[in-house]
Amino acid sequence: MNQAITAIHIPEGKKVYFSSDNHLGAPTAEASKPREKKFIAWLSAIEADAAAIFLLGDLFDFWFEYKTVVPKGFVRVLGKLAQLRDKGIPIYFFVGNHDLWMKDYFKTELDIPVYHEPRIFDLNNKRFFIGHGDGLGPGDKGYKRMKKVFTSPFFQWLFRWVHPDIGVRVAQHLSVKNKLISGEDDQNFLGEENEWLATYAKRKLETAHYDYFIFGHRHLPMTIEVGKSSTYYNLGDWITHYTYGVFDGTSFELKEYSF
Template sequence: MTIPEGKKIYFSSDNHLGAPTQKESRLREKKFVQWLDEIKEDAAAIFLLGDLFDFWFEYKHVVPKGFVRTLGKLAEIKDSGIPVYFFVGNHDLWMNNYFEEELNIPVFHKPKEFEFNNKTFLIGHGDGLGPGDHGYKRMKKVFTNPLSKWLYRWLHPDLGVPLAQYFSVKNKMISGEEDQEFLGEDKEWLIQYCRRKLEKKHYDYFLFGHRHLPLEFQLTEKSMYINTGDWINYYTYAVFDGKDLTLEKL
């Protein structure tokens, strides 16, 4: 993609709409929709890097109710001709084809390479990447197993949705009850993942969410890792103006 003069690409992640309560979520959702409304004026594309929802499951004919402001604004932006891309996170990994069929927004389940103005990007949510976190990696295999999804679909939405939301909000990181701190590059799994990828191929930028901590980390002289933070504590996002990628705050 070549970015026209005066246009920008925006990257955002970890809104966790629906948590910890609908009332608190609604306030964050309104801020997010207002931000979408503002950036559409100069957006060449918008990337949503996962965990837009705190829980999302697509039954055959049902999706979780709510979030109409966000879905409506994304539909409006996409219909206006601005590309929107969605990467599933660990909280909305049960997304199937609703976004693609209803909003015409492509959905990615793994990190994907892009090139903008001759700059190479590797973009994804970030969960389960790099060394460590073996417990989550095993759990993810169970959650994404077709049999697991088929069995869960047999739960009535009035039971399945609130049950999943309850366990999701119990996670202190998601509910915002636990401060996030930089652990040092040797313990930051996404930094380790980026370094390993650079051993095989050069990327100018690595862009991930999941960590809930805004980060700009210079991997090499010509390669940078940016984490977009979240819309719970930080309200941060990344912007590429065709030349440089920066982390911004609402």
């Protein structure tokens, strides 16, 4: 992967936070509202010492940006993100398989950059490889084929011609019901040798060193040593586990939020 490495200096007493897989709006907007409020409470709790915040995708269970329309709802969490940015806290967003149709709304309205591929960050001289995790590693071939369709400009152009009231309803139904579309495989731990994101991390280490691989997508908090001085972390989710990652400038840790 040939790309510029973004360096972030973490001041003394500050931390970098990571979260993934909120799936706001699922299974219904009303049912997900308590989870949204809990996530906002977490954002408020980390506000004082956050040097940066990474959101690793599937913040929404479905998201599609028409030229002048975005999905209804999520006002509380969008407002909180705007507040954090207005206070000068950098936020980085990586699209997941449920919100991969995100374009420039976050950048334009919230000043939050949006990434569609994994990226490399240097945090206090520690090399981080960061992404949502969908479509990486071996297996999951059905979803990988489906992702090629969904990310094609022609398919997105066709979908944009569907009235939002119809298109969003159909997409939300498929997002919840169709596991091939959602890309959600077995959510049981497969073992260190069979977790495909761990396998992907090991392959990346053949060409370059990374201290940390940080992914979401699996909905399972996990820590796997993938090489000498190199660790893969999965952030879990905000549906069952309410887990997140925190880097204090020296070490990375998974934690569970409760309030």
